[in-house]
Amino acid sequence: MSEKYKTREQRKRVSSNNKKKPEKNMKGIMRKAFLTMLVIGIIGMIGGATTFFVLAKDAPPLDESLLKDPLSSKVYDMNGELIAELGIEKRTHVSYNEIPELVRNAFIATEDVRFYKHHGIDIIRFVGAVIANVTDGFGSQGASTITQQVVKNYFLTPEKTLTRKAQEAWLAYQLESKFSKEEILEIYLNKILFGGSTHGVAKAAETYFGKELTELELHEAAMLAGIPQSPNNYNPFNYPEAAEKRRNIVLSLMEQHGYISADEAKAAKAIPVQDSIVDSKPVSKPIDTFLDQVKIEIKELGDIDVYSAGLEIYTTFDPNAQAHIDQLLADNDAISYPNDEFQAGIALLDTRTGEIRALGGGRNQTETSRINFAIDPLNQPGSTIKPIIDYGPAIEYLKWSTYHQIDDEPYTYSDPNRTPIKNYDNKHLGQMSIRTALAKSRNIPALKAMQAVGLKQAQDFAVNLGMPFEDHVYESYSIGGISEGVSPLQMAGAYSAFGNKGVYIKPYAIKKIIYPDETEVDLMPEPNPVMKDSTAFMVTDMLKSVMLPGGTASGYNVPGLHIAGKTGTTNFDSETRKKYDIPSGAVPDIWFVGYTPNYTAAIWTGYRDNKEWMRTKDEQQIAKKLFKNIITTISEGKDTQDYPIPNSVVKVAVENGSNPAKLASEFTPEDMVVSEYFIKGTEPTEVSDKFKELTPPLEPTINYDQEKNELTLTWSYLENELEGISFEISESIDEGPYTVLTTQKELTLIIPNPIPEAKYRYQIIAVSDANPENRSEPATIETEIPAVIEDEIDLFPDDEGEDPGDGDGSGDGDGNGDGTGIKPPDIVEPPGNPNDED
Secondary structure: OHHHHHHHHHHHHHHHHHHHHHHHHHHHHHHHHHHHHHHHHHHHHHHHHHHHHHHHOOOOOOOHHHHHOOOOEEEEOOOOOEEEEEOOOOEOOOOHHHOOHHHHHHHHHHHOOOOOOOOOOOHHHHHHHHHHHHHHOOOOOOOOOHHHHHHHHHOOOOOOOHHHHHHHHHHHHHHHHHOOHHHHHHHHHHHOEOOOOOEOHHHHHHHHHOOOHHHOOHHHHHHHHHHHHOOOOOOOOOOHHHHHHHHHHHHHHHHHOOOOOHHHHHHHHOOOHHHOOOOOOOEOOOHHHHHHHHHHHHHOOOOOOOOOOOOEEEEOOOHHHHHHHHHHHHOOOOOOOOOOOEEEEEEEEEOOOOEEEEEEOOOOOEOOOOOOOOOOOOEOOHHHHHHHHHHHHHHHHHOOOOOOEEEEOOEEOOOOOOOEEOOOOOOOOEEEEHHHHHHOOOHHHHHHHHHHHOHHHHHHHHHHOOOOOOOOOOHHHHHOOOOOOEOHHHHHHHHHHHHOOOEEOOOEOEEEEEOOOOOEEEOOOOOEEOOOHHHHHHHHHHHHHOOOOOOOOOOOOOOOOOOEEEEEEOOOOHHHHHHOOOOOOOEOEEEEEEEOOOEEEEEEEEEHHHOOOEOOHHHHOHHHHHHHHHHHHHOOOOOOOOOOOOOOEEEEEEEOOOOOOOEOOOOOOHHHEEEEEEEOOOOOOOEOOOOOOOOOOEEEEEEEEOOOOEEEEEEEOOHHHOOOEEEEEEEEEOOOOOEEEEEEOOOEEEEEOOOOOOEEEEEEEEEEOOOOOOEOOOEEEEEEOOOOOOOOOOOOOOOOOOOOOOOOOOOOOOOOOOOOOOOOOOOOOOOOOOOOOO
């Protein structure tokens, strides 16, 4: 029994031990895991802190003077001369206490709702941004607080890197340590950009509403708070609908965060933006047009305020070119403008470098309501798009020659309704070369070219030339029916690539910038070969034909300059024309884009928002007049070399009208020979036989009519070759040289009064009417004229027979008075001069 008991006890003890062991093991594992995580965390914190301080160690010092005083950016021209200073104008400083709570709340609700709770970095917002950056890529979403925005605008370069973010966080922490929230908000609200050159919330209130800051109402404060996110896009003067939509988002945020009630938000949203903004706007200065492009390029660098960043900006600006363009746009004597509302946008580039030399943004505009017609993509390009999306791609991808034949015939788009496409004159000119089609701006050949190359390749070619067609291309684009619109600057950039051997350089205004810490950044874009040099040269050569007689810009060429260019005209659709009773011939847009090896200029003319239209021929010539004036002036004294012919291209004399192309023969009429360019290896080798050697005249005969004393020359000719043929007849007398008697269509020639006993030779040659140099071998024939045969006369007749006289000696027989009654014979002059004396 005891053994059994002991056994049971042991079993019980063992069982009890087995139940407690897993619990002890689990606690051990958890303890080890915690210690491990603690160690990893400590290591991570140490590593993170180390990494942070390594990244942040090179942050610039927190110079308080940069926050207290505006640090303007200086802009220099191509010669290194100062032309503008951004940041010292249009700024009204106000203290924190002068900023109404309503205005402060609007900005805090929009930009940094936890502004008063964080210490420079909003951890909650930071975590959200980290998650977005992990999922969508670094830089996809920012977490910048108002404090960080102050730091990055005034102390750091704008690139989105971990180093910059670490430095930004470190400086933001320092800023919060040295300045109160009120001081930081004051700095922020006095320096942010509100569009144009307006900086600071006080100046913005004056600019847009004509009010003191303290007079602003809720809807006005909300509108101002919405602008800084995108000052150009939310400018209420230019884009009231976008500004109002953005303002309403701000109002919703203010309601969401408890700054205003739902009723207040609803009432403010009901007020149209246009009802509150002022009518009077500052007058725009011409230099502002170029500075607009400077600001765009600075903005592309990242979050940077050019008005307070203290940059030195070195540009491509040509002051002489800009002064001339400014004068042309303002001076009605140089160019006769129809009225003050007529507008023009001009972009002038260096063809080889892409450097923007000057920009003409418009005429008679105010600063806050102006539109920059040089750089804003607002209008359809018309036929100026044809080299970019039709013929350029066809040469590049299909290896078309400048002679490639295309039929200008009744035609339709390939849409299901087979919509007809028309030429501007509603005519069809039949088969022609693409050179002629482009020079005469025929629409139907342009569409056929696009269809032949395909929409995808046409799109790729155009996008590589800077056209904003990344999303789609339709067949209507082939003749400029582009709803998105393009800018003169974009068009100039595309055309300059044709003049630059196929190398595209995105137009740029800034060559380099230097930051306050003397960091220098080169901003010149890299050249990008986007087409073969053969394509660039052949398009250029075709565009030269636009300037010649028969081209749409005939009369606007400049002697001594090698100009390639293209006109462009848009039209109103039938519905719009009918709705507004627009007269026939009136058009909304006229373009001219042209270039030389040195300069490229793109010019748009028309009216703002197409509210008016160009009616007269004089109005419709202004774009070409502006181009001719500008290119003549700017090219004075410059090298006038032509575009070099690349080795990839050959020039071939072909017979015009042959299809496919054939070489001209020695018999092809001179006016039927055209010299065109072919990509090497694709040139024609077959010689045309349309104009072959002429058959000589056949079966010549010659007859002498002694009674009429005349020669009759006759011959025959093949009936099927007779059309377009004339006959040249030459004569030789007694072995003398041949002399042309006549050229005629008839197969018979009468030669009067040939000389007796003379030897006559004739040759008859068939001659082409189309090409007088095409002559047959001569057909020859000869004859000898017989001598004159005189009648025999008996001067002494026999006495036999009766005397023919009356025999009475009275002398009245034949009236000769000799009394003989005998008639003497007629005297026959020998051949020669009858007046000769012995």
